[in-house]
Amino acid sequence: MAENGSYFAGLDIGGTTVKTVLVDEAGDLAGEMVEVRSQVKDGYEATFGQLELALVQLTANIGISREQVCGIGMDVPAPSSDGVIWAQANLAPDWVGTNVRDCFSQRLGGVSVYMTNDGNAAALGEYAVRKKHHGGLLLVAPGTGLGGGLVLPGGRAYEGQNGLALEVGHVSVPHREENGELPKCSCGLTGCLEAWVSLMALRRRVGIELAKTENAGHPLNDGSTVEEKAFRLRDFAKAGDELAISIFRQQGRILGYGLADLVRVFDPGLVVIGGGLAETVGFRDDYLGWVMEGFEERAWPVYLRSPINPEKETTQFEWASGGDSSAALGVAFSAREMFG
Protein backbone atom coordinates (compact mmCIF):
# COMPACT_ATOMS: atom_id res chain seq x y z
CA MET A 1 0.00 0.00 0.00
CA ALA A 2 1.31 3.43 -0.91
CA GLU A 3 2.14 5.74 1.99
CA ASN A 4 1.19 9.40 2.12
CA GLY A 5 3.21 12.34 3.35
CA SER A 6 6.68 13.77 2.90
CA TYR A 7 9.96 11.91 3.21
CA PHE A 8 13.62 12.96 3.36
CA ALA A 9 16.58 11.01 2.09
CA GLY A 10 20.04 10.79 3.62
CA LEU A 11 22.91 9.76 1.32
CA ASP A 12 26.22 9.07 3.06
CA ILE A 13 28.82 8.92 0.28
CA GLY A 14 31.94 7.01 1.31
CA GLY A 15 35.02 5.90 -0.60
CA THR A 16 33.56 2.47 -1.34
CA THR A 17 29.83 2.51 -0.69
CA VAL A 18 26.93 4.90 -0.27
CA LYS A 19 24.67 4.22 2.71
CA THR A 20 21.20 5.62 2.21
CA VAL A 21 18.07 5.97 4.33
CA LEU A 22 14.67 7.65 4.28
CA VAL A 23 13.08 9.40 7.23
CA ASP A 24 9.46 10.46 7.55
CA GLU A 25 8.01 13.82 8.65
CA ALA A 26 8.55 12.89 12.29
CA GLY A 27 12.22 12.14 11.64
CA ASP A 28 11.78 8.39 12.11
CA LEU A 29 13.52 5.89 9.90
CA ALA A 30 11.20 4.71 7.09
CA GLY A 31 12.12 1.28 5.72
CA GLU A 32 15.58 -0.27 5.73
CA MET A 33 18.98 1.20 4.88
CA VAL A 34 20.00 0.67 1.23
CA GLU A 35 23.70 0.38 0.42
CA VAL A 36 25.14 0.72 -3.10
CA ARG A 37 28.66 1.04 -4.48
CA SER A 38 29.79 4.69 -4.52
CA GLN A 39 31.98 4.63 -7.67
CA VAL A 40 33.52 7.93 -6.52
CA LYS A 41 36.68 7.24 -8.50
CA ASP A 42 34.66 7.13 -11.75
CA GLY A 43 33.58 10.78 -11.49
CA TYR A 44 30.61 12.41 -9.80
CA GLU A 45 28.15 11.57 -12.60
CA ALA A 46 28.79 7.87 -12.00
CA THR A 47 28.07 8.34 -8.30
CA PHE A 48 24.88 10.28 -9.10
CA GLY A 49 23.69 7.27 -11.09
CA GLN A 50 24.26 5.11 -8.01
CA LEU A 51 22.44 7.60 -5.78
CA GLU A 52 19.45 7.49 -8.13
CA LEU A 53 19.46 3.70 -8.02
CA ALA A 54 19.41 3.86 -4.23
CA LEU A 55 16.53 6.36 -4.27
CA VAL A 56 14.49 4.06 -6.52
CA GLN A 57 15.05 1.18 -4.12
CA LEU A 58 14.39 3.22 -0.97
CA THR A 59 11.08 4.55 -2.27
CA ALA A 60 9.99 1.19 -3.72
CA ASN A 61 10.71 -0.53 -0.39
CA ILE A 62 8.04 1.51 1.39
CA GLY A 63 5.72 2.04 -1.58
CA ILE A 64 6.07 5.79 -2.12
CA SER A 65 6.79 7.84 -5.26
CA ARG A 66 10.01 9.82 -5.65
CA GLU A 67 7.95 13.03 -5.68
CA GLN A 68 7.27 12.36 -2.00
CA VAL A 69 10.98 12.80 -1.27
CA CYS A 70 10.89 16.51 -0.45
CA GLY A 71 14.53 17.03 0.45
CA ILE A 72 17.86 15.27 0.41
CA GLY A 73 20.84 15.46 2.71
CA MET A 74 24.16 14.13 1.48
CA ASP A 75 27.65 13.99 2.88
CA VAL A 76 30.98 13.68 1.12
CA PRO A 77 34.36 12.44 2.41
CA ALA A 78 36.09 15.78 1.78
CA PRO A 79 36.01 19.40 2.99
CA SER A 80 33.27 21.26 1.16
CA SER A 81 31.65 24.65 1.20
CA ASP A 82 28.23 25.58 -0.18
CA GLY A 83 28.03 22.50 -2.39
CA VAL A 84 31.61 22.68 -3.68
CA ILE A 85 34.39 20.29 -2.66
CA TRP A 86 37.67 22.14 -2.06
CA ALA A 87 40.17 19.33 -1.94
CA GLN A 88 40.07 15.59 -1.96
CA ALA A 89 42.20 12.50 -1.56
CA ASN A 90 40.03 9.59 -2.70
CA LEU A 91 37.63 11.00 -5.27
CA ALA A 92 37.96 11.45 -9.04
CA PRO A 93 39.36 14.94 -9.88
CA ASP A 94 36.08 16.22 -11.35
CA TRP A 95 34.51 16.27 -7.86
CA VAL A 96 36.67 19.28 -6.93
CA GLY A 97 35.49 22.77 -7.91
CA THR A 98 32.08 21.70 -9.29
CA ASN A 99 28.93 22.53 -7.38
CA VAL A 100 27.98 18.87 -7.01
CA ARG A 101 25.10 19.69 -4.67
CA ASP A 102 23.38 21.88 -7.28
CA CYS A 103 24.19 19.45 -10.11
CA PHE A 104 22.52 16.61 -8.22
CA SER A 105 19.54 18.80 -7.36
CA GLN A 106 19.10 19.69 -11.07
CA ARG A 107 19.41 16.07 -12.10
CA LEU A 108 16.49 15.27 -9.78
CA GLY A 109 14.32 18.08 -11.16
CA GLY A 110 15.14 20.70 -8.54
CA VAL A 111 14.62 18.84 -5.25
CA SER A 112 16.36 20.67 -2.37
CA VAL A 113 19.72 19.18 -1.40
CA TYR A 114 21.85 19.86 1.68
CA MET A 115 25.50 18.83 1.53
CA THR A 116 28.15 18.64 4.24
CA ASN A 117 31.28 16.65 5.08
CA ASP A 118 31.37 13.22 6.72
CA GLY A 119 32.49 14.49 10.15
CA ASN A 120 29.50 16.80 10.41
CA ALA A 121 27.20 14.04 9.14
CA ALA A 122 28.43 11.66 11.84
CA ALA A 123 27.88 14.34 14.50
CA LEU A 124 24.39 15.04 13.12
CA GLY A 125 23.70 11.30 13.21
CA GLU A 126 24.60 11.12 16.89
CA TYR A 127 22.28 14.05 17.51
CA ALA A 128 19.47 12.42 15.50
CA VAL A 129 19.62 9.12 17.40
CA ARG A 130 19.51 10.88 20.79
CA LYS A 131 15.86 11.82 20.61
CA LYS A 132 15.69 13.09 24.19
CA HIS A 133 18.88 15.16 23.90
CA HIS A 134 18.20 18.84 23.33
CA GLY A 135 21.62 20.42 23.77
CA GLY A 136 24.39 20.33 21.19
CA LEU A 137 27.23 17.85 21.00
CA LEU A 138 30.85 17.55 19.97
CA LEU A 139 31.88 14.37 18.18
CA VAL A 140 35.48 13.21 17.93
CA ALA A 141 36.30 10.05 16.04
CA PRO A 142 39.80 8.59 16.29
CA GLY A 143 40.37 6.25 13.35
CA THR A 144 42.94 6.43 10.56
CA GLY A 145 42.95 10.16 11.32
CA LEU A 146 40.87 12.14 13.82
CA GLY A 147 37.52 13.36 12.51
CA GLY A 148 35.11 15.64 14.28
CA GLY A 149 31.89 17.61 14.11
CA LEU A 150 29.90 20.01 16.26
CA VAL A 151 26.12 20.17 16.43
CA LEU A 152 24.67 23.32 17.96
CA PRO A 153 21.67 23.23 20.31
CA GLY A 154 18.67 22.94 17.98
CA GLY A 155 20.33 20.47 15.66
CA ARG A 156 22.37 22.39 13.07
CA ALA A 157 25.98 21.45 12.37
CA TYR A 158 28.46 24.28 12.88
CA GLU A 159 30.40 24.37 9.62
CA GLY A 160 32.21 27.70 9.83
CA GLN A 161 32.22 30.50 7.25
CA ASN A 162 33.83 28.31 4.56
CA GLY A 163 32.78 24.84 5.65
CA LEU A 164 36.25 24.33 7.09
CA ALA A 165 35.48 24.29 10.82
CA LEU A 166 36.07 21.43 13.27
CA GLU A 167 39.37 20.17 11.92
CA VAL A 168 39.85 18.86 15.44
CA GLY A 169 42.72 16.57 14.45
CA HIS A 170 45.01 19.51 13.82
CA VAL A 171 44.82 21.52 17.01
CA SER A 172 48.15 21.49 18.88
CA VAL A 173 48.63 19.55 22.09
CA PRO A 174 51.25 20.25 24.75
CA HIS A 175 53.00 16.92 24.57
CA ARG A 176 56.37 15.76 23.23
CA GLU A 177 58.10 12.48 22.48
CA GLU A 178 60.63 11.25 25.05
CA ASN A 179 63.42 12.74 22.91
CA GLY A 180 61.75 16.16 23.06
CA GLU A 181 60.46 16.12 19.48
CA LEU A 182 56.94 16.82 18.29
CA PRO A 183 55.45 14.02 16.16
CA LYS A 184 54.85 14.66 12.45
CA CYS A 185 51.23 14.84 11.36
CA SER A 186 49.63 13.70 8.10
CA CYS A 187 48.90 17.38 7.35
CA GLY A 188 52.60 18.28 7.22
CA LEU A 189 52.73 20.10 10.57
CA THR A 190 54.07 18.70 13.84
CA GLY A 191 52.46 18.36 17.26
CA CYS A 192 48.86 17.95 16.07
CA LEU A 193 46.36 16.02 18.19
CA GLU A 194 45.86 13.55 15.32
CA ALA A 195 49.56 12.69 15.45
CA TRP A 196 48.95 11.31 18.98
CA VAL A 197 45.54 9.67 18.87
CA SER A 198 45.00 8.15 15.40
CA LEU A 199 45.80 4.74 13.96
CA MET A 200 48.85 6.32 12.32
CA ALA A 201 49.98 7.46 15.77
CA LEU A 202 49.37 4.00 17.19
CA ARG A 203 51.65 2.45 14.56
CA ARG A 204 54.39 4.98 15.29
CA ARG A 205 54.12 4.37 19.04
CA VAL A 206 54.17 0.58 18.64
CA GLY A 207 57.34 0.88 16.52
CA ILE A 208 59.06 3.12 19.07
CA GLU A 209 58.12 1.03 22.11
CA LEU A 210 58.96 -2.37 20.63
CA ALA A 211 62.39 -1.09 19.58
CA LYS A 212 63.30 -0.43 23.24
CA THR A 213 65.68 -2.93 24.85
CA GLU A 214 63.34 -3.58 27.78
CA ASN A 215 60.59 -4.66 25.37
CA ALA A 216 62.79 -6.95 23.25
CA GLY A 217 61.07 -10.05 24.67
CA HIS A 218 57.52 -8.78 24.11
CA PRO A 219 55.37 -11.31 22.20
CA LEU A 220 54.58 -8.66 19.56
CA ASN A 221 58.25 -8.65 18.57
CA ASP A 222 57.57 -11.62 16.32
CA GLY A 223 58.52 -10.38 12.88
CA SER A 224 55.01 -9.22 11.94
CA THR A 225 54.53 -5.84 10.26
CA VAL A 226 53.91 -2.73 12.34
CA GLU A 227 50.38 -2.59 10.85
CA GLU A 228 49.67 -6.10 12.14
CA LYS A 229 51.18 -5.33 15.53
CA ALA A 230 49.01 -2.20 15.87
CA PHE A 231 45.96 -4.21 14.86
CA ARG A 232 46.64 -6.87 17.50
CA LEU A 233 47.41 -4.33 20.22
CA ARG A 234 43.77 -4.02 21.33
CA ASP A 235 43.59 -7.73 22.11
CA PHE A 236 46.78 -7.46 24.13
CA ALA A 237 45.37 -4.47 26.02
CA LYS A 238 42.13 -6.35 26.72
CA ALA A 239 44.15 -9.28 28.04
CA GLY A 240 45.95 -6.94 30.47
CA ASP A 241 49.30 -6.59 28.67
CA GLU A 242 51.10 -3.69 30.37
CA LEU A 243 52.81 -2.31 27.28
CA ALA A 244 49.62 -2.37 25.21
CA ILE A 245 47.71 -0.69 28.03
CA SER A 246 50.37 2.01 28.43
CA ILE A 247 50.22 2.82 24.70
CA PHE A 248 46.42 3.13 24.63
CA ARG A 249 46.41 4.96 27.94
CA GLN A 250 48.75 7.58 26.51
CA GLN A 251 46.54 7.94 23.42
CA GLY A 252 43.39 8.29 25.52
CA ARG A 253 44.94 10.80 27.90
CA ILE A 254 46.23 13.00 25.08
CA LEU A 255 42.80 12.91 23.42
CA GLY A 256 41.55 14.12 26.81
CA TYR A 257 44.03 17.03 26.69
CA GLY A 258 42.74 18.02 23.27
CA LEU A 259 39.14 17.70 24.42
CA ALA A 260 39.82 19.95 27.42
CA ASP A 261 40.78 22.73 24.98
CA LEU A 262 37.89 22.04 22.61
CA VAL A 263 35.42 22.02 25.50
CA ARG A 264 36.85 25.33 26.75
CA VAL A 265 36.12 26.80 23.32
CA PHE A 266 32.74 25.24 22.57
CA ASP A 267 31.24 24.12 25.93
CA PRO A 268 29.25 21.45 24.09
CA GLY A 269 27.80 19.78 27.23
CA LEU A 270 28.10 16.38 25.56
CA VAL A 271 31.20 14.85 23.99
CA VAL A 272 30.58 11.77 21.86
CA ILE A 273 33.51 9.53 21.02
CA GLY A 274 33.31 7.40 17.89
CA GLY A 275 35.71 6.13 15.27
CA GLY A 276 37.19 2.72 14.70
CA LEU A 277 40.24 2.87 16.96
CA ALA A 278 38.72 1.90 20.30
CA GLU A 279 35.51 0.35 18.98
CA THR A 280 36.00 -3.01 20.61
CA VAL A 281 33.45 -4.40 23.00
CA GLY A 282 34.99 -4.66 26.44
CA PHE A 283 37.68 -2.12 25.65
CA ARG A 284 35.73 1.08 25.15
CA ASP A 285 35.16 1.68 28.86
CA ASP A 286 38.88 1.47 29.61
CA TYR A 287 39.66 3.83 26.75
CA LEU A 288 36.99 6.29 27.85
CA GLY A 289 38.44 6.18 31.38
CA TRP A 290 41.85 7.22 30.01
CA VAL A 291 40.26 10.03 27.98
CA MET A 292 38.55 11.27 31.15
CA GLU A 293 41.86 11.06 33.02
CA GLY A 294 43.52 13.38 30.50
CA PHE A 295 40.47 15.64 30.38
CA GLU A 296 40.41 16.01 34.16
CA GLU A 297 44.11 16.84 34.17
CA ARG A 298 43.65 19.80 31.81
CA ALA A 299 40.03 20.97 32.11
CA TRP A 300 39.07 23.50 34.76
CA PRO A 301 36.69 22.12 37.41
CA VAL A 302 33.74 24.10 35.99
CA TYR A 303 33.91 21.92 32.87
CA LEU A 304 33.46 18.86 35.05
CA ARG A 305 30.81 19.92 37.56
CA SER A 306 28.54 22.87 38.06
CA PRO A 307 29.83 25.10 40.91
CA ILE A 308 26.19 25.90 41.74
CA ASN A 309 24.86 22.36 41.62
CA PRO A 310 27.77 19.95 42.24
CA GLU A 311 25.50 17.01 41.31
CA LYS A 312 25.39 18.27 37.74
CA GLU A 313 28.08 17.19 35.30
CA THR A 314 28.79 20.09 32.95
CA THR A 315 30.45 17.87 30.34
CA GLN A 316 29.20 14.37 29.71
CA PHE A 317 31.05 11.75 27.71
CA GLU A 318 29.33 9.02 25.72
CA TRP A 319 30.20 6.48 23.09
CA ALA A 320 28.88 7.00 19.60
CA SER A 321 25.88 4.86 18.69
CA GLY A 322 28.20 3.64 15.93
CA GLY A 323 25.33 2.45 13.75
CA ASP A 324 26.16 1.83 10.11
CA SER A 325 23.45 4.20 8.99
CA SER A 326 24.05 6.97 11.55
CA ALA A 327 25.71 9.50 9.17
CA ALA A 328 22.98 8.92 6.55
CA LEU A 329 20.37 9.39 9.25
CA GLY A 330 22.13 12.60 10.33
CA VAL A 331 21.96 14.26 6.92
CA ALA A 332 18.39 13.02 6.36
CA PHE A 333 17.48 14.55 9.70
CA SER A 334 19.07 17.87 8.62
CA ALA A 335 17.21 17.81 5.29
CA ARG A 336 13.97 17.36 7.21
CA GLU A 337 14.85 20.31 9.49
CA MET A 338 15.72 22.55 6.52
CA PHE A 339 13.23 21.54 3.87
CA GLY A 340 10.35 20.02 5.83
Ligand SMILES: [Zn+2]
Ligand atom coordinates in the same frame (compact mmCIF):
# COMPACT_ATOMS: atom_id res chain seq x y z
ZN1 LIG B 1 47.96 17.99 11.48
